[in-house]
Amino acid sequence: MIMRGEGTANKSPHPLKNWIQVLNMRKLIKDKDRVLSVLLVSPSILAVLIFIYVFIGWTVRVSLSKWKGLNPDYSWNGLTNYINLFSDPRFAVDIRNTVIFTGVFVVGSILLGFLLAVLLDQGLKGEGFFRSLFLFPMAISYIVTGVVWRWLMNPATGSRTSGFNLLFSYLHLDFLQNAWHTTPTWGIAAVALAAIWQMSGYTMALYLAGLRAIPHELREAAQIDGASEVQIYRFVVLPLLTPITLSALIILGHMSLKVFDLIIAIAGKQLPLDVPAIYMWQTTFDGLFYGRGAAISILLLISVAVLIIPYIVYTLKNESFK
């Protein structure tokens, strides 16, 4: 703008005054706008700075300290807390559980969500109804889901059998009866089932939006070329849905790394279903191992960051190209 203004000024001196006035006015308005926008945004920027980044820094500091007990103790401990965690058998259980939970939950939600979206995309009657139906579980809090699924996945046997196991016995599908979340090693996968139930509707909504964004012409062109329905999905639809899958992967993945309330509601604080977030809570607030708890939080943060940061970078790059 300024360049153009100067160019005009060289040619004719008279309109210059006007131009400068206009420019000043614009600049003023722009500056005012900018001040106002910064003013409006700054409280949240500040809040984010203090309550997120300053506290992350503080947590890093605590994780490098010997703090154990009620009173803060910042004496330097180096990386001891971190090193101890990696030889801690409980943390090994946590990592195992997180890997199993993330795998089952993310893969399950994406497959189920995609399937539901494709079914809804066939243009069946009452699509709106089914869409809300599948999306509803997401409106429920994890605690409620947990309480209900705790009851459904009741592992009791004999006369006290209830929930799914009782249903299976009515349906003469007794071989399906199992110990659910109390199964050794794989119990956490049962908890992931509840999470899939809750989040697959959300994944469906993501995919449905993606499917609707695919231009009809592309499908028609493929049909004219003689592609079968399966081929259309394989070579046209799926490649176009890659960004959606990536988003779903990131969103579900970081949720599963942070899972806490669902497990607490289903199983309480019990070691077989332990995850880093529960270990962190227990060791910090029940056991007063503040240093160790901070180290777990930082590891949790890093694991989420590894997932999120490349995604953010990727998204920003894509958006700036537009």
Add this chain to the structure above:
Amino acid sequence: MKRFSLTLLGLFVILSVVLTACGSTPTATPAQQPVATEEAAQPTSPATQPSGGKQQVEVFSWWTGGGEAAGLEAMIKVFKAQYPDIEFINAAVAGGAGTNARAVLASRLQAGDPPDSWQGHAGQELIGTYVAGNQILPLNDLYESEGWLKVMPETLIPLISQDGKIYSVPVNIHRANVLWYNPKILKDHNINVPTTIDEWFAAMDALKAAGVTPLALGEQWTKMHLLETVLLGTLGPEAYNGLWSGKTDWGSPEVKVALENFAKLLTYANSDSASLSWQDASQLVVNGDAAFNVMGDWAEGYFRELGKTPQVDYGWAPVPGTSGTFQFLSDSFVLAAGAPHPDGAIAWLKVAGSKAGQEAFNPVKGSICARTDCDKSLFGEYLQSAMNDWATNTVVGSLTHGVVANDSWKSEIDTALGLFVQDGNVNNFQAALVAACKSSGPCK
């Protein structure tokens, strides 16, 4: 541009002041307290009283529901009758067994805003956390002047003291080492109530052979509860106390025997223990689904709620191997080191330790008095028998309920137990217990 950045800078400074001012209040005080801001504004020097002449006392607890809340109300009534001039502020925070409340309390203490007195499990849970943090004061003078040393069991006092200083006033007593049984099941199978661990195993073998679930067990903490009673039953009171004072070696063969007993006990339990709360597990016994259950005597209050009759639907005995020993836990109140109203706090503690206060609280809560001179006629059949035992037995402390081990130690034992329940390896379990005592207990 310069002016703009100046404006921005100024804005940041102002906002940061405002934000930090807003930020500190909510962390320091729980929402339930209308007077919190007034209190926070007062200097915390001990002699300060509110200018209006009206005295106050703020008591923090997690008694917010059921018999506990009703019991607290009854005790507050006694307090108001005795000290009409002192305003009582009930700063109770909800949450089972105080896990929420303790997190709130910790943040208040770290912010330098203590309540005058707060509830805590008597023993190391209080001492290990708050004495080590210089947050509470010794109460020996109060015990002397109120004559409590004469009315509380002699063996109790060392368990609530550190270096000869007594740190809390126990209001109620629960017993941890109680074996609940179904009288009908035992009678049907001609089994006498076991008194030793071996008799217990024999009885459960017979029941198992007959297709009855011998032992009802619940989630992880109820397993720790079982473990502590088996440690006591196998080692006896003296060696059991030694575990917590550092005199008994956690790596000893005797402890190993106890752990093997515990491992064997787990084989008699219901398969779905991990999904049951203590109520679910205890209920199995009164419903006739299991023969035995080890749980604290709050289970008796629950049985009554269910409309069950003592000696008909449920019977009780000390856990095998522990007769003559009373494994206790207790809710108690402390005196805050920086109490804003120390006079009010002392008045509250006097009521909490008094015969009138404890007789008001305990029948409602379903526990017995810490004092041995309470009126027995106020209590039911089970509690009367517990009162007799409390007055005559050797008193030892509970692990699960905070008497014998500090929080850090207990949480390390809890982790070791959880890993053991997963892998069943007694040697690893014992090694982890030895390590826990070294890292967080008195062992060197």
